[in-house]
Amino acid sequence: MQHGKYRFIVGFLALPLAIYAVFVISPFVQAIYYSFTDWTGLSSDYSWVGLENYDRLLDDEIFWKALRNNLLLLLVLPLVTLGLGLFFAFMLNVGGKRRRGAVIAGVRGSGFYKVVYFFPQVLSIAIVAVLFRYAYEPTEGGALNGFLRAIGLDSVQPLWLGDPDLALWCVMAVMVWCNVGFYVVLFSAGMSSIPRDFYEAALLDGANRFTTFFRITLPLLWDTVQTGWIYMGIIALDSFAVVQIMTIGPGGPDYSTEVLSFYLYTKSFRDGQAGQATALGVALLIVTLIFAGIVMRLGRRERLEF
Amino acid sequence: MDQTISPLLGSSGTFLPVKGPLTMATVTFDQATRVYPGSERPAVDKLELDIADGEFLVLVGPSGCGKSTSLRMLAGLEDVNEGAIRIGERDVTHLPPKDRDIAMVFQNYALYPHMTVADNMGFALKIAGVPKATIRQKVEDAAKILDLTEYLGRKPKALSGGQRQRVAMGRAIVREPQVFLMDEPLSNLDAKLRVSTRTQIASLQRRLGITTVYVTHDQVEALTMGDRVAVLKGGLLQQVDSPRNMYDRPANVFVAGFIGSPAMNLVEVPIVDGGVKFGNSVVPVNRDAIAEAANKGDTTVTVGIRPEHFDLVNGETKSLSKDDKAGLAVTVNVVEELGADGYVYGTAHVGGQDKDLVVRVNGREVPMKGETLHVVPRAGETHVFSTSTGERLTD
Numbered sequence: 001m002q003h004g005k006y007r008f009i010v011g012f013l014a015l016p017l018a019i020y021a022v023f024v025i026s027p028f029v030q031a032i033y034y035s036f037t038d039w040t041g042l043s044s045d046y047s048w049v050g051l052e053n054y055d056r057l058l059d060d061e062i063f064w065k066a067l068r069n070n071l072l073l074l075l076v077l078p079l080v081t082l083g084l085g086l087f088f089a090f091m092l093n094v095g096g097k098r099r100r101g102a103v104i105a106g107v108r109g110s111g112f113y114k115v116v117y118f119f120p121q122v123l124s125i126a127i128v129a130v131l132f133r134y135a136y137e138p139t140e141g142g143a144l145n146g147f148l149r150a151i152g153l154d155s156v157q158p159l160w161l162g163d164p165d166l167a168l169w170c171v172m173a174v175m176v177w178c179n180v181g182f183y184v185v186l187f188s189a190g191m192s193s194i195p196r197d198f199y200e201a202a203l204l205d206g207a208n209r210f211t212t213f214f215r216i217t218l219p220l221l222w223d224t225v226q227t228g229w230i231y232m233g234i235i236a237l238d239s240f241a242v243v244q245i246m247t248i249g250p251g252g253p254d255y256s257t258e259v260l261s262f263y264l265y266t267k268s269f270r271d272g273q274a275g276q277a278t279a280l281g282v283a284l285l286i287v288t289l290i291f292a293g294i295v296m297r298l299g300r301r302e303r304l305e306f
Numbered sequence: 307m308d309q310t311i312s313p314l315l316g317s318s319g320t321f322l323p324v325k326g327p328l329t330m331a332t333v334t335f336d337q338a339t340r341v342y343p344g345s346e347r348p349a350v351d352k353l354e355l356d357i358a359d360g361e362f363l364v365l366v367g368p369s370g371c372g373k374s375t376s377l378r379m380l381a382g383l384e385d386v387n388e389g390a391i392r393i394g395e396r397d398v399t400h401l402p403p404k405d406r407d408i409a410m411v412f413q414n415y416a417l418y419p420h421m422t423v424a425d426n427m428g429f430a431l432k433i434a435g436v437p438k439a440t441i442r443q444k445v446e447d448a449a450k451i452l453d454l455t456e457y458l459g460r461k462p463k464a465l466s467g468g469q470r471q472r473v474a475m476g477r478a479i480v481r482e483p484q485v486f487l488m489d490e491p492l493s494n495l496d497a498k499l500r501v502s503t504r505t506q507i508a509s510l511q512r513r514l515g516i517t518t519v520y521v522t523h524d525q526v527e528a529l530t531m532g533d534r535v536a537v538l539k540g541g542l543l544q545q546v547d548s549p550r551n552m553y554d555r556p557a558n559v560f561v562a563g564f565i566g567s568p569a570m571n572l573v574e575v576p577i578v579d580g581g582v583k584f585g586n587s588v589v590p591v592n593r594d595a596i597a598e599a600a601n602k603g604d605t606t607v608t609v610g611i612r613p614e615h616f617d618l619v620n621g622e623t624k625s626l627s628k629d630d631k632a633g634l635a636v637t638v639n640v641v642e643e644l645g646a647d648g649y650v651y652g653t654a655h656v657g658g659q660d661k662d663l664v665v666r667v668n669g670r671e672v673p674m675k676g677e678t679l680h681v682v683p684r685a686g687e688t689h690v691f692s693t694s695t696g697e698r699l700t701d
Contacts, residue, residue: 197416200383205430206404215429219420 034278041274053279063280066258067287069168073175073239073259074291078232081176082225085183088117090213092184093191094199114188117181125178129245132174136160136246161248164256171242171257179235183228190224191217226299233291237284240265260284330394331484331517333357333380337389338399340375349375351541352389360515362508364532366522368564372541373521374489380519381410381487393484409478410487414494415470417462417477423449424458427476448476451510468499475507479514486511486518492527504531525565529553537561555689559696562610562689568649568664570610573656574693582607582690585634585656587682595690595699602694610689613649613666616681633680636663638673648672650679 035053039046057063092110107113120128135143138159145157161167194217202212218225240261244250247257251266260280268277335355341348350372357363365373378384380391382403390399398406409430417426425432427448428441436444449455452472462470471491478486491507492500508531511518522528528535529549537544537552537560545557556562562570575582577599581590589609599607619633636652639662650665650673665681673679690700 195414195416197412197414198418200403201410201412201416201418202429203383204381204403204408204410206433207429211433216418219418222420 031278031281034275035282037275039275039278040272041268041277042272046275049275053276056276057279057283062255062258062263063260063283065255066260066263067283069256069258070237070239070260070284070287072168073172073236074233077172077175077236078229080172081179081232082183082228084176084180085187085228086218086221086225088113088180088184089187089191090217093188094209094212094217114185117184119181120178121181121185123178125241126245128174128178129242132170133161133246136170138162161246161257162253164252164254167247167252167256171239171247174242174246175235175239179232183232186228187221187224190221194220222299226295229299230292230295233295234288237261237288237291260287330359332359332392332394333363333485333517333519334392335376335380335389336392338376338379338386338391339388340372340379340384341387348387348541350379353543355536355543355546357517357519360517362511362518362520362531362533364520364522364528364535365538366525366528366535366564367538367544369523370540371538373523373538375541376538377410377487377489377519377521380406380485381408382406407484408487409481409483409485410489411474411478411491413490415462415474415491417470417473419462422459422461423454423465423473423476426462426473427480429477430481444480445476448479451479452476467495468503471495471503475510484517486516488518488520490522491520492522493524500527507531526567529565535565537564539564555698556610557698559608559610559691562691566612568613570612570689571663572608572610572691573661573663574606574608575656576606577604582609584609584683585654587633589683589688590685591688591690592700598699599690599692602692604693606693607699608691608693608696609683610691611683611687613664614647615684615687616663616665617684618665618667619680619682633682634663636665636679636681638675638677638679641672641675643669643672645669652679 034046036048036050037046038049038052092106092113094106134141137143138145138157140146142160144160148154148156158166160170198216198220199212202216207215238261239259243252243257243259243262244265249255249257251258251262261284264277264280264284267280268274333355334357335353338350338353339348340350353372353376355363365376367373375384379386380398382398382401386399390397392398393406393408418429421429424442424445427445431441431444445458446455449458452475454469454472454476457465457469457473462473465473471494474491488507492503495503504527520531522531529552532549534546535549535552536546539560545552545561547555547557552561552565556565556570559572563572573584575584577583577596578588581588581596583589591607591609596607634654634656636650636654638650638652640651642649642651646669648667648669650667652663652665653660654663655661663681665679667673667679688700689698691697692699
């Protein structure tokens with residue numbers, strides 16, 4: 001068996017590694033290379049400019065704004081989405097009041113809610129963004145302000161996406177709305193794999209719903225939460241589609257909803273500064289790597305087995 | 307806990323709950339009934355059971371007999387549709403589990419995998435808001451009794467099956483409840499550990515003096531551990547008695563066949579003058595029993611004989627017909643040699659059909675496969691049951 005072992009391994013690995021190198025590694029290297037040039041992206045002429053692109057980035061107010069918005073999204077979005085997802089999943093699965101027949105059950109009609117929560121996930125993000133753009137419309141037709149008027153709050157008529165202080169939060173709300181359903185389903189699946197014995201034992205130990213959730217459910221669900229956190233973080237670092245389709249500008253009034261991915265797109269395809277844009281891309285890569293590193297470190301725990 | 311038995315008191319001297327006369331932890335099932343939604347037949351049907359303070363009661367029966375459901379009703383994990391359950395004088399029928407002052411050992415132990423042994427054992431006290439120092443003291447005392455001291459910092463994953471079982475026991479002990487509930491706590495252990503652990507649990511229960519309800523499907527466990535044993539079948543209580551009485555005087559055919567290993571031989575035989583005809587012999591049976599059966603219109607009765615209550619005969623006893631040997635001819639199919647004894651699994655021709663019988667023989671004189679033995683039941687050791695109702699006729 002030892003004889004020809006390496007030839008055997010190489011035989012299987014060569015092709016996938018070659019494909020990986022051509023389609024994944026080389027674009028990375030290429031992008032980093034272009035970030036040191038003044039390539040416009042429109043012609044094939046470019047020259048080496050060294051760190052000039054990065055220099056300009058450091059002085060770019062819009063870049064810092066976009067980075068700040070991305071970091072805010074990265075902090076708030078997973079926290080709110082996962083928090084709501086966990087809360088709903090807990091209520092649907094074990095949070096119900098004691099009913100006839102079962103000690104541990106979800107709230108009434110939990111099967112129905114599970115389906116309803118998943119609806120936004122089925123809709124295309126483009127459709128969602130368009131729908132919410134109309135809902136946020138501050139004029140007569142806007143659903144939100146219409147609702148506020150209908151309940152007699154004529155004085156409270158925010159500009160929503162037109163207000164620089166409010167626009168980013170509007171974007172976040174839409175992204176939470178889109179994603180919460182998926183996490184309800186994901187966490188429901190995770191919770192149903194926790195043996196009922198634990199809940200019954202906790203019940204006998206005198207734990208109420210609150211303690212059961214924080215001391216039993218959450219620790220046992222930690223692996224799933226961590227996966228969700230990474231996934232949600234990636235969505236937060238991207239958020240291109242919602243910003244592009246929904247916000248004013250696009251990019252919001254006073255760049256209030258500008259994010260790195262959209263800024264990168266503007267730089268390269270509107271302004272014809274592909275070299276500058278790839279430098280932005282490299283910055284985004286660094287942010288992503290730092291985020292991944294932090295999540296891995298914080299989330300490292302012993303594996304649990306039931 | 308496999309070598310020494312530690313002193314009853316912990317190092318603090320306060321471990322054992324001091325039960326005054328006011329905290330009599332009797333348990334009463336009063337016509338308690340459980341019907342699962344969507345099912346016609348109750349899973350537990352009008353269960354009537356009185357468990358004395360400090361008693362070790364074992365619920366035993368085949369799977370699906372309602373024993374676990376009964377226990378879970380007492381724990382509050384299962385609703386009671388009719389009747390009531392009382393602990394002492396308190397009606398707990400509709401109380402939530404945490405207010406019942408009980409502790410339960412689950413079949414799979416249900417140890418929280420993300421907590422250490424110490425945290426697992428102290429969880430209930432922590433929730434109850436007991437001061438940390440007190441919790442630690444109680445956990446350490448319980449750990450000492452169960453020989454778990456060196457494992458207190460470990461997670462359940464790093465423990466063997468027997469150790470996990472002890473942690474589950476410890477979690478119950480630490481709470482000092484009025485009643486212990488145990489749901490087949492030994493079924494995940496290997497055969498040898500199960501035998502040693504069952505005596506340890508029984509002796510621990512006796513030392514602590516806490517009323518215990520124990521569920522098992524293993525009749526040997528039931529007989530060896532319980533002060534009293536309750537046999538259930540199909541949600542109905544069949545008999546509650548001490549292990550001795552359960553073995554000597556089973557109340558009906560089901561209990562007779564369920565209790566004892568190997569099982570009692572149950573043979574349907576015709577009634578004749580002065581007793582019942584058993585092969586070529588007449589076995590004398592209490593006249594009243596025969597009369598009672600005859601009154602019901604039965605022409606046969608079911609006779610139960612335990613394997614050890616057959617005597618081997620070789621034609622010395624009085625026979626009905628002169629040509630045949632006395633007793634019942636049993637053709638040996640299989641012999642199980644256990645050293646001290648041997649069990650003969652054979653076939654006999656009784657009442658017009660072939661019947662499988664088990665006979666205990668001396669371990670030094672086991673017959674060969676294919677041989678024919680002649681056996682008669684020992685007088686006074688037979689059990690007679692009505693063929694139509696299955697109820698016991700003799701007393």
